[in-house]
Amino acid sequence: EIVLTQSPGTLSLSPGERAALSCRASESVSSNYFGWYQQKPGQPPRLLIFGTSSRANGIPDRFSGSGSGTDFTLTISRLEPEDSAVYYCQQYNYSPLTFGGGTKVEIK
């Protein structure tokens, strides 16, 4: 099973700042099969990024993804209050599909 480790656990930043969320895989994952989700309290996850760097429908361009192999990054270029949420990375290259433990982004 591929283990995904996200860091930091919590990120506390001000509106307008840039956030960089990291996800490290225990084995190499194809960039075609890596994504990011946003989850707000009481809501299901929302797909932000698929294929490492492609934005899902309706996702603002302040969200971007990058990376390859075992190291992937989600960047939020200019934080807005509504970006307060938990962010999960996911690999869907190998079964079982796995998620990272999440990074909580707090807006000051």
Place this chain on the structure above:
Amino acid sequence: QLQLQESGSGLVKPSQTLSLTCAVSGGSISSGGYTWSWIRQPPGKGLEWIGYIYHNGITYYNPSLKSRVTISLDRSKNQFSLKLTSVTAADTAVYYCARDPGRSLSGGVIISSGMDVWGQGTTVTVSS
């Protein structure tokens, strides 16, 4: 616009079987998705993939649950279902269904593209 809605037993006794259904509306389960998944989230914790079923009925399960899980499709009702046997308190969670629409690469190959539509989730508590 495709939508998913989970339904089923919210309270299950230990050792019994958890049964949930995901109704698909706004699209066909036979052609509107590449895979159809079940994912769960224990209270205050992260996401765990349970398994998925392809549009052609082939299933893949998480090995940690494989001996207890069955996912099936009902094309006539446009829905798919989850059965989890011999439940314990550790199975208490919010259960989500989700769709992966797939995407085409050059050459016509279709690959997974992440889960873009999710149900709102249903809470299942295992307790006597």
